[in-house]
Amino acid sequence: MSLLTDDQKMLKETAANFLAEEGSIAKQLRHWRDINCRDGFGHGLWKQFAELGLNGICIPESHGGMGLGAVEAALVLEEIGRNLTPSPFLGSAVVGASAIQGTKHADRWYPGILSGEAVLAFAVDEGPRHAPEQTALEARRQGNGFVLSGAKQFVVQGGSADMIVTAARTTGSPGERDGLTLFAVPKDAAGLAVDNLSMVDSSKAARLAFDNVALDADAVIGEVDNGWQPLQRALNAGGAGASAELVGVASGASTMTLDYLKQRKQFGKLIGEFQALQHRAAHLYAEIEIARAAAFKAAALLDSGDERAELFVSVAKAKAATAASLAVSEGVQMHGGIGMTDEHDIALFMKREAVLGELFGDVYYHRERVAQLSGY
């Protein structure tokens, strides 16, 4: 993809207007943060997403969705990033929808996603760093079903989810890709303990403890022992999506900073007149443009089923996180003292960047993956 189709432009405009209006920092992020909301997002807004049809972007038309793909999801996610809008869009409508795609769980959960009533979460990480092959959470066969024991962490919106897609090990040992199975774990499963935690950006992520959680064979998503493929599909959708959201975070931070450079005066000049800052702003502009190109390339390759898609998801995630990290650091620095205050919005971009940068693997994880996929 290099240019947007008319339909895509329209979708982008719809999302941009909607999120700037309804998803603004004051109306959403600060509001839910300041009342210390359990979910960290608003269910009302999630329903508005649904009314606009955004929740069906990645859901096939046969299930009542729009049957679009990663590119369209990325268009929405960039606007989400720009406005720092907390929502279940990435976790439920992109990653969750992708994980259950083509299975009977789709029949069960797509309607709720489409109506903005259901929230899904995705439980992969078991240590502080993303390492899906290392999945150790044990799923033991018992009778007709399975019993799950172990722990998960950094489960985004895990405390708000109705169902948690959980990667578990049915055979083999940590480090192996074979022997993984995805399970649909209902929120009220007996033996499941959910520790709902606030993150630095005021979003919520849970730690889950599975103490002999018994599940029917029906809970299996896809095939037993062959979970790696759907897991990868969901992680790639998540990686591409998080990249687009990071590009939005970078853009939002840089727009705010450029405005400030045109307003703040020191030494009788607008600080934007200082070439030391001009060059850095121009450099940042180039970095964000390149990151955006990488993010949309990854999405387009995913949509066309290209074999380079996986490589490009890692390129996009690493590049977007680097560009966004630069954007938020420059943003705070160029604001001076006021950038360090809670009252100002610029550092909210820095906090969000930290969480998105970590989600589905940080820069170091994806650099490593680029090396491996490139065969060195």
Added chain:
Amino acid sequence: MTEFDGFRSDTRAWLEANCPAKMRKPIRSEADLCWGGRNWSFQSDAQQRWLEVMAERGWTGPDWPTDYGGGGLSAAEARVLKEEMQRIGARPPLTSFGISMLGPALLKFGTEEQKKHYLPKIARGQIRWCQGYSEPGAGSDLAGLQTKADDAGDHWLVNGQKVWTSYADKADWIFCLVRTSSKSKQGGISFLLFDMTTPGVSTKPILLISGSSPFCETFFDDVKVPKDQIVGEVNKGWDVAKYLLGHEREMIAGMGLGTSGSSVMLGPAARPADPSLRTEIAAFDVDALAFAAMSERFAAMWKAGEVHPASPSMMKYAGTELNKRRNQLAMAAGGSEALEWDSERSRNGATARSWLRSKGNSIEGGTSEIQLNIVAKHILGLPGA
């Protein structure tokens, strides 16, 4: 170093005998520091005793003259003391803007009476100070400050507003830059000292992105300041201000050294699985250890008066950028656990809060951009800079 062997072994023995065990534990957070002052409540008996014995010996201001409550140590002896304290992991007995900033300025510009009056109290941790420099319209362009002090015969009458005043709500006294003449920008500034309980002074804390409120807006409404509380001459306060900034910047540069050794890693158990992160941390360690060598050399040359007066700007720039990198890498190494904000496991988001706070290092005490401007202009002599 042989001529210091005696001093070293005496110091070692004295510290061994006098530094309480509790004061040899690493500083885990801001709450472990001892700031002193009229309203200070000691965190523990050990904290109080440590301050008292060190102050008694003059070692809160080791290289200040003994007449003013200091230790009278030579630069080399002061370094030995520092090394010996580091050897046993002794905490600083006192963290104080009086010691690190105002003291040196008073020693250079204060009258004999001012030195006798203020310095011993600073050394004993009896007055806690804050720094009234920045204003809403005067940050990087500090000399553009507008807070006024009018000559009202037997006192100065101060009106105006400061901002980002660290610990103004906890400080007993302020050292404050005021405008005493509008005829010249730098040449119309004076340096005043006054009590924060003087009528007309008020403060309003500002919440930082790390979740604490160390700094404030500070307002002056017809504040009467006795005439003898000016440091240096009227309208010559900019010289005092700049000299103090040199010391402040040297102190802030020390952040480059970190508190728990130079490395980001806490031990071999924390060895990161990603080779690229490991490489990045090693690259950081190279810079951190090289910076530590530079700091040692700089401290010796600075005390001996062998450095360019603008060189604390170079140190401040390098040290703070390094500390930001250290915190960034600590976040990366901590992964998603370091993102937790208020869990017990994350010690209430300690890594994240420290990372966010570190972002201010390259802003406070003059931004990195300003330090680089100073280096370009004053050290490198570049045209038009």
